[in-house]
Amino acid sequence: MNSSFFPSQLFRFLLGSIFLSFLSVGQAEERPNIIVFLADDLGYGDLACYGNSIIETPHLDALAKEGVLLTDCHSGGTVCSPSRASLLTGRTPYRTGFYTIAGPEGSHLRKQEITLAKLLKDDGYDTCFVGKWHLGKFSGQPDPGAHGFDHWFGTAVNAFDGPQDPGKFVLNGTPVEKTGKWYCDAIVEEAISWMNNRPDQKKPFFLFICSHEPHTPVHPPEKYSKRYENKLIDLKESEVSYGQVHRPLDRAIDSNKKYYYGTVTQLDDAFGRLMTAVEKQGQEDNSLVIFTSDNGPETPVTVEESENLWEDPIRDRCFGTPGPWRGMKRYVFEGGHRVPGIVRWPGKVKAGTLSTQLVNGTDWLPTACAAAGVEVPTDRTIDGIDALPALRGEDSQRPIPACWMFPVGYDSRKLASMSMRDGSSVLVGWFDSETTGKGNSAWVKAAKLDRFELFDLSIDRTQNNPLNEIRPQQFETLKGKMEALWSDIQSDAPDWTKS
Incomplete structure (x- = not known):
């Protein structure tokens, strides 16, 4: 170590530390x-x-x-x-x-x-x-x-x-x-x-x-x-x-x-x-x-x-x-x-x-x-x-797709069970009827997606015009993503009967 430079380096270090301390306090406030x-x-x-x-x-x-x-x-x-x-x-x-x-x-x-x-x-x-x-x-x-x-x-x-x-x-x-x-x-x-x-x-x-x-x-x-x-x-x-x-x-x-x-x-x-x-x-x-x-x-x-x-x-x-x-x-x-x-x-x-x-x-x-x-x-x-x-209107990266589920307990309405967004596209899925209505934890752990519809909200706000056949590649890609996401959610979901 060059001792002739040490005092000045120490001074700059201490001065910087003091500055950062004040900055930290200011940020906290x-x-x-x-x-x-x-x-x-x-x-x-x-x-x-x-x-x-x-x-x-x-x-x-x-x-x-x-x-x-x-x-x-x-x-x-x-x-x-x-x-x-x-x-x-x-x-x-x-x-x-x-x-x-x-x-x-x-x-x-x-x-x-x-x-x-x-x-x-x-x-x-x-x-x-x-x-x-x-x-x-x-x-x-x-x-x-x-x-x-x-x-x-x-x-x-x-x-x-x-x-x-x-x-x-x-x-x-x-x-x-x-x-x-x-x-x-x-x-x-x-x-x-x-x-x-x-x-x-x-x-x-x-x-x-x-x-x-x-x-x-x-x-x-x-x-x-x-x-x-x-x-x-x-x-x-x-x-x-x-x-x-x-x-x-x-x-x-x-x-x-x-x-x-x-x-x-x-x-x-x-x-x-x-x-x-x-x-x-x-x-x-x-x-x-x-x-x-x-x-x-x-x-x-x-x-x-x-x-x-x-x-x-x-x-x-x-x-x-x-x-x-x-x-x-x-x-x-x-x-x-x-x-x-x-x-x-x-x-x-x-x-x-x-x-x-x-x-x-x-x-x-x-x-x-x-x-x-x-x-x-x-x-x-x-x-x-x-x-x-x-x-601020800037694009954001979303590693896990945004998704929404239809709540257990209302299955007799026969509505869609899950939706997932990808840009302006949204995939809607239905859970298989055999597991529908079995009760909360059992239903969640057993349910499988067995029907899907693809929509593009930028051209169809009504979500009445499925694009499954018009965009087959995108449909299959999003179907795979939704199935994987649902499986991951199922693995996290607690079983209340065992809690």
């Missing part, structure tokens, strides 16, 4: 707050910024003007629980044991799953969950606190006890009554209170807020439904697409549409109050805000169903639309999982932009981790990817 607002059963075509000519959604429209609106955004599943599990774990829901909603065979979000909340909490974030959990019971199964949320408030499942009395909320494990408020109002109020009262306001935070609206029961305050009582609304509604699913033909339900439209506007107002609170805190410029939905819209369909589920009049107030796409909630066709997706992150995502890149519900975990500088788990399959490039 600049880590964004992450706010995910998940609506329930909100359709792709339900917001004004997505082309709805009836429903007023000024606050979400403003968010779109301040950030990026995604035209190819998807939930991770086609019903509530699977989508929520995907968002929190970055994994296709059947890998985590969500073959339908939480509950059958004791299914829940297992303790060994690593959630976004846990990752962020371990890296210095304050974490809060408010709203509809629907990933297991609050007693005897891992609750939000067990999955990384410092503070949590909400209901285990749907708020079926009524709009002004959503039943017993649970606050950090303790049941509490919350009367006199609609669901979205109660949870937004709790979220704002938590933000304002955090002990260390300098720490970044993760807020996951899951509304009940516009899930049934659909019963907004009268001031909202009254907005949509006029002949112009009647005329416009007659032009709305409902995913090629027939509305009930044996009874008149069109007078009910005002309740759904009013509920979406009510939800928009609640979201607006949350954003106002973020702005008042001075956190607007340092917050990554994601708004999306857990699946496509609910429909009072006339398809025969074994338990007469669809004859329940409570669904006669469901007037959500998937826009131009085929199918609705529970369908693996586009309308079942293509949902609104709006992201605002000042200085990182250009305001007033539109992205046509595919973003899936499994992507939100790796995306949030990338924004926060947190490592994604490497000891398990993570199906999602960092969507930050997609938010």
Whole structure:
């Protein structure tokens, strides 16, 4: 070693170390707050910024003007629980044991799953969950606190006890009554209170807020439904697409549409109050805000169903639309999982932009981790990817194809079982009838794909014109990919009867 140079080298090294230390501290302080607002059963075509000519959604429209609106955004599943599990774990829901909603065979979000909340909490974030959990019971199964949320408030499942009395909320494990408020109002109020009262306001935070609206029961305050009582609304509604699913033909339900439209506007107002609170805190410029939905819209369909589920009049107030796409909630066709997706992150995502890149519900975990500088788990399959490039309109590489499954338990509807995307092409598959309806774990472990249809969404949004014979090479290639992907998912899927 040349001793004459050592002092100067040491000085430069120490100076550089000090600089990097300050840089590291600065980066830590600049880590964004992450706010995910998940609506329930909100359709792709339900917001004004997505082309709805009836429903007023000024606050979400403003968010779109301040950030990026995604035209190819998807939930991770086609019903509530699977989508929520995907968002929190970055994994296709059947890998985590969500073959339908939480509950059958004791299914829940297992303790060994690593959630976004846990990752962020371990890296210095304050974490809060408010709203509809629907990933297991609050007693005897891992609750939000067990999955990384410092503070949590909400209901285990749907708020079926009524709009002004959503039943017993649970606050950090303790049941509490919350009367006199609609669901979205109660949870937004709790979220704002938590933000304002955090002990260390300098720490970044993760807020996951899951509304009940516009899930049934659909019963907004009268001031909202009254907005949509006029002949112009009647005329416009007659032009709305409902995913090629027939509305009930044996009874008149069109007078009910005002309740759904009013509920979406009510939800928009609640979201607006949350954003106002973020702005008042001075956190607007340092917050990554994601708004999306857990699946496509609910429909009072006339398809025969074994338990007469669809004859329940409570669904006669469901007037959500998937826009131009085929199918609705529970369908693996586009309308079942293509949902609104709006992201605002000042200085990182250009305001007033539109992205046509595919973003899936499994992507939100790796995306949030990338924004926060947190490592994604490497000891398990993570199906999602960092969507930050997609938010900027850039092409993204997706090693594992985005896919969606039709939930076990609704097999009598004879709908498609699985879909998988490859660019604008989508392959739809059906599981063999011999395994259909055998029950959750047994069905998942035994099911085989035995029929397929290939579509190209760039030329056929209706998904009514299969290309199997027109594109035989692509058909065979994607068929092989889907079979391999399904086999891999089956190997991960837990057997709840042995858990």
